[in-house]
Amino acid sequence: MHPVSLYNVGKVYRLGAVEVPALSDITLDIRRGVFTVISGPSGSGKTTLLNLIGCIDTPDQGEIRVAGQTVQAMPDDALSDFRAHHIGFIFQSFNLIPVLTAYENIEYPLRLAKVGAAERRQRVEALLEAVGLESRRNNLPAQLSGGQRQRVAIARALATAPGLVLADEPTANLDSQTGAEIIALMRRMQREQDVSFVFSSHDPQVHAEADDVVFIRDGRIVGLERQRNGQTDVQGGRS
Amino acid sequence: MNTWSLAWRNLLRNRRRSLTTLLAMVIGLVAILIFGGYRSNIAYGTQTGFVQQTGHLQVQRKGYYLDGGDNPTAYGIAGYEALLAHIRQDPVLAPMLVMATPTLQLGGIAGNFSAGVSRSVMATGLIPEDRNRMLEWNEYGVISYAQPLPLVGAPGDAVLVGMGVARKLKLCALLDTSDCVSGGAPKAAEGAGVPDDIAALSSLEGSARAPSAENRIEMLAATARGAPNVASLNVIKASNMGIKALDDVYMAMHLAQAQRLIYGAATPQVTAILIQLQHTAQIPAARQRLLALLAESGQTGLEVLDFETLNPTYRQTNEFMDSMFGFIALLIGVIVLFTIGNTMSTAVVERTAEIGTLRAMGLRRSGIRRLFLCEALQLGLIGAAIGVLSALAVAYAINHSGWSWTPPGYAYAYLILVRVGEDLPLLAGSVTGIIGVTLLSAWWPARRAARSMIVDALRHA
Known part of the structure; x- marks a missing residue:
C-alpha cells in the first residue's frame, strides 16, 4: 500500500465567474519511505497538489487515499484528527508558533495527538537532540536563526512519527549553505524514521537528494523519475 | 502548553493593545458599577425610608387607600385591638414581625389664633414608642435620616409638626430663623404701672410660660358624626420632613388624642395597622398569612397593601433609575463590545497564517474558536477584577467625599453615596455582564478564524 495515492484528481479555482483549472487528471502513487520532490515552474500546481495530499484542501474530482484512507469525504474534525496523527508539515516560512519555545513548538503536535506527558517529553528530547538544538530548547522562534527555526519545524513535523511529511519549498527562505544542511538533515531523518517525504521545490539541491521527482506543468504531471536500485526510471517527458 | 496558557501568552504578545482593551473594559465596568451603586443606594435608601415610616404592609379598610384619605371616619377599623393582638400572637407572623402598630390618619385645620393664622394639616395619630422602634429598621445599613419622634413621654396634647406648618402658623419659637414674626405677643395694658417687684415676678412667669403659650394651637376636625371638634394642642417640635409638600401639612400626635378628636367618647378606631x-423579602409570606388571619377573624372588609403600593414614588423612582442604568449599561456594553471585537478581529487578521498552521497540524475548528474565546475570557476576567477593585476604590472616595445634593421636591440635601461592595447582585451582574460582552464580542472573530480555509490562511502574509 502506498502512503499516498491519487486517482484522476482535479482542482479548479473560481475567481468570480472565471474558472481556473489548477490540477487536472492527476494520478500518482507516492512510494513508502522515499524522498519525493514535486517539481515545476511557479503556478504549475505544485503547492495545490501538496495541499491536496496534506488534506488541507479538497479536490473537485477524483480520489485521494492517504495511509490507506480515502480522505476527501472525511468530515472536518475527522480530517483534523487524521492530520494530527498521520501527516507532518514543514513550511517555507517555518510557521512556528511565536509564543512557544522550541521545545513547546515540537511538543505541540504531540498534545494535539493526545500523547501522554512522559512520552511527549521523551520524544521531544530525542528530536531536539536529533536536530542539534538541545541548547536552544527554551528559545522562542524570534531568538533563533532561519536555519534553527527550520530545524525546529522539521522536528515538529516528525514529532508524532507520521507516515508522511510534506514540505513546501523548505529551503526557499534559507541561504544555500543552510539549505543544504537542512536538506541533509531531512534526508537523514527520513531514512532514520522511514518516513515518506514529499517536497514542492525547484531547488537543484533538493532535486539532487530526491528518490522520486514528479514533474508538473499547467496542473498536469508531465514526467516522473523514480530511483530504483540505483537505476532511474523515467516516465513521460520533462519540461 | 494547554489552550489556557497559550491564550495567555498570546495576550502578552501585544501588551499595549491588550492593556488598551483592558482599560476600556475597566472604565466601562467602573462606570456601570458606580452608577449602579448610586442607583442601588437610592433604591435601598428610599425603601428604608418608606418602610421606617409606613411599614412593609398595612391592613386597611378596602378602598381607604384610594378614596378614604380625606374621610378617615368612613374607613375606620373597628375592634382593631383584637385584630392587633391576633397578629402579634400569631405563631407564623410573630417571628417575622418587628412591629405591628395602629395609626389614625385625619385631616383638619390647625390654627394659631393668637397670630391670626390657620392652615390645613394632615395629622397622624400614632403610638410614638412603636413608631420610634420602626424608625430603627435598617436592613441594608443605609444612612438613615429618620429622627426619633419627641412625643415619647410627652403630655397627651403634645404634637409634632413639619417646619412648613410651623412657619405658616408663625410658631417662631420653633424655627431657627430671624425673619419669623409671630404677632402673638399680647399688647401691654394701658394704665398705671405695676410695682417693680410684681412686674419682675410677672416677667419671670411670663418668660417661663411664653414659649409654651406661643406654641399652643387649636386643631379643628370633623368627628365621626360630622360635628366639628376642637382640640387645644401643644406643638413641642417642628421637624424638617424632607419633602416640602409633606413638610407643609405634617402633624403627628398621640393616637389617643387623635381618636378623641375624631371619635370623642365613642369606641375608638384606627385607619390602618402598620x-x-x-x-x-418576607412580604409575600407575611401578606399571605395576614390575609388568612383576616379571613379567619371574619374581617372581610379589610385588605393588605404593601409599601410599594402605598408609596408609588418608590416604584416610579426605581423604574426611572433602572431605565437610566439600563441605558448607560447598554451604551457602555456596546462600546466595550466593539472595542474587544476590534481587538480580537485584529488579532485574528494578524495571526491568520498561525491559524492555518495550527489547523494544518490537526487543531480542530473548535480548538481555534476555543483559543480566541479563551483569550477574550482572560481579558474579561482580568478586566472584571481590575474594574471591581477600581470601582470599590472610587466608591470609597465618593462615600468619603461628603458630596451632597438636594433631590427635586426635597427640603434638605442628601449625601451622595454609592453602594458597590454591599450590593452583591450588582457586582455579580456587572461582572457576569462584562465577561458575557467580552465573550460575545470575541465570538464572531473566533468563528471567522475557525471557519477560515487552511490553504487561504497559510497563504496569508
Whole structure:
C-alpha cells in the first residue's frame, strides 16, 4: 500500500465567474519511505497538489487515499484528527508558533495527538537532540536563526512519527549553505524514521537528494523519475 | 502548553493593545458599577425610608387607600385591638414581625389664633414608642435620616409638626430663623404701672410660660358624626420632613388624642395597622398569612397593601433609575463590545497564517474558536477584577467625599453615596455582564478564524 495515492484528481479555482483549472487528471502513487520532490515552474500546481495530499484542501474530482484512507469525504474534525496523527508539515516560512519555545513548538503536535506527558517529553528530547538544538530548547522562534527555526519545524513535523511529511519549498527562505544542511538533515531523518517525504521545490539541491521527482506543468504531471536500485526510471517527458 | 496558557501568552504578545482593551473594559465596568451603586443606594435608601415610616404592609379598610384619605371616619377599623393582638400572637407572623402598630390618619385645620393664622394639616395619630422602634429598621445599613419622634413621654396634647406648618402658623419659637414674626405677643395694658417687684415676678412667669403659650394651637376636625371638634394642642417640635409638600401639612400626635378628636367618647378606631417585618423579602409570606388571619377573624372588609403600593414614588423612582442604568449599561456594553471585537478581529487578521498552521497540524475548528474565546475570557476576567477593585476604590472616595445634593421636591440635601461592595447582585451582574460582552464580542472573530480555509490562511502574509 502506498502512503499516498491519487486517482484522476482535479482542482479548479473560481475567481468570480472565471474558472481556473489548477490540477487536472492527476494520478500518482507516492512510494513508502522515499524522498519525493514535486517539481515545476511557479503556478504549475505544485503547492495545490501538496495541499491536496496534506488534506488541507479538497479536490473537485477524483480520489485521494492517504495511509490507506480515502480522505476527501472525511468530515472536518475527522480530517483534523487524521492530520494530527498521520501527516507532518514543514513550511517555507517555518510557521512556528511565536509564543512557544522550541521545545513547546515540537511538543505541540504531540498534545494535539493526545500523547501522554512522559512520552511527549521523551520524544521531544530525542528530536531536539536529533536536530542539534538541545541548547536552544527554551528559545522562542524570534531568538533563533532561519536555519534553527527550520530545524525546529522539521522536528515538529516528525514529532508524532507520521507516515508522511510534506514540505513546501523548505529551503526557499534559507541561504544555500543552510539549505543544504537542512536538506541533509531531512534526508537523514527520513531514512532514520522511514518516513515518506514529499517536497514542492525547484531547488537543484533538493532535486539532487530526491528518490522520486514528479514533474508538473499547467496542473498536469508531465514526467516522473523514480530511483530504483540505483537505476532511474523515467516516465513521460520533462519540461 | 494547554489552550489556557497559550491564550495567555498570546495576550502578552501585544501588551499595549491588550492593556488598551483592558482599560476600556475597566472604565466601562467602573462606570456601570458606580452608577449602579448610586442607583442601588437610592433604591435601598428610599425603601428604608418608606418602610421606617409606613411599614412593609398595612391592613386597611378596602378602598381607604384610594378614596378614604380625606374621610378617615368612613374607613375606620373597628375592634382593631383584637385584630392587633391576633397578629402579634400569631405563631407564623410573630417571628417575622418587628412591629405591628395602629395609626389614625385625619385631616383638619390647625390654627394659631393668637397670630391670626390657620392652615390645613394632615395629622397622624400614632403610638410614638412603636413608631420610634420602626424608625430603627435598617436592613441594608443605609444612612438613615429618620429622627426619633419627641412625643415619647410627652403630655397627651403634645404634637409634632413639619417646619412648613410651623412657619405658616408663625410658631417662631420653633424655627431657627430671624425673619419669623409671630404677632402673638399680647399688647401691654394701658394704665398705671405695676410695682417693680410684681412686674419682675410677672416677667419671670411670663418668660417661663411664653414659649409654651406661643406654641399652643387649636386643631379643628370633623368627628365621626360630622360635628366639628376642637382640640387645644401643644406643638413641642417642628421637624424638617424632607419633602416640602409633606413638610407643609405634617402633624403627628398621640393616637389617643387623635381618636378623641375624631371619635370623642365613642369606641375608638384606627385607619390602618402598620406591619413592619424583619426583612423585605418576607412580604409575600407575611401578606399571605395576614390575609388568612383576616379571613379567619371574619374581617372581610379589610385588605393588605404593601409599601410599594402605598408609596408609588418608590416604584416610579426605581423604574426611572433602572431605565437610566439600563441605558448607560447598554451604551457602555456596546462600546466595550466593539472595542474587544476590534481587538480580537485584529488579532485574528494578524495571526491568520498561525491559524492555518495550527489547523494544518490537526487543531480542530473548535480548538481555534476555543483559543480566541479563551483569550477574550482572560481579558474579561482580568478586566472584571481590575474594574471591581477600581470601582470599590472610587466608591470609597465618593462615600468619603461628603458630596451632597438636594433631590427635586426635597427640603434638605442628601449625601451622595454609592453602594458597590454591599450590593452583591450588582457586582455579580456587572461582572457576569462584562465577561458575557467580552465573550460575545470575541465570538464572531473566533468563528471567522475557525471557519477560515487552511490553504487561504497559510497563504496569508
